[in-house]
Amino acid sequence: MSEAYEKPHRLDTGDELDALVAECDVLLVDFYTKGCTLCQSIEPIVGNVARATTATVAMLNPQTDLDLVDEYDIKGVPTLLLFEDGELVGRMASGFEGTEVVVTFVTENSSAERR
Numbered sequence: 001m002s003e004a005y006e007k008p009h010r011l012d013t014g015d016e017l018d019a020l021v022a023e024c025d026v027l028l029v030d031f032y033t034k035g036c037t038l039c040q041s042i043e044p045i046v047g048n049v050a051r052a053t054t055a056t057v058a059m060l061n062p063q064t065d066l067d068l069v070d071e072y073d074i075k076g077v078p079t080l081l082l083f084e085d086g087e088l089v090g091r092m093a094s095g096f097e098g099t100e101v102v103v104t105f106v107t108e109n110s111s112a113e114r115r
Helices: 014-023 037-052 067-071 099-109
Strands: 009-011 026-031 056-060 079-084 087-092
Touching: 009 014, 014 026, 014 056, 014 067, 026 037, 026 099, 037 056, 037 099, 079 099, 087 099
Parallel strands: 009 056, 026 056
Antiparallel strands: 026 079, 079 087
16 A cells, blocks of 8 residues: 555454555554543544654554454553554554654654655
């Protein structure tokens, strides 16, 4: 997929995630849960990343597909996973980070570029 979307995709299942990982050159996935205040705070940040970079961005609540917790070793939320060409290339699980930190994480760990 050559053109990323400028807003995050909302995913519900591991199958949807697998399809997007296969489709996108670079994909940042925000694993979140409802009621998590840090997750709510980072939601606009991942939206900014979608607009600021060529990466595709998605959001997924792993409680809708608990197999994802084990598959991607999700120990807490928010957790950001970065995929390139179908492979996991980066993980950020340090809680809330600002837009610039997340944009730098994406561009330094993948071929995604700033817009």
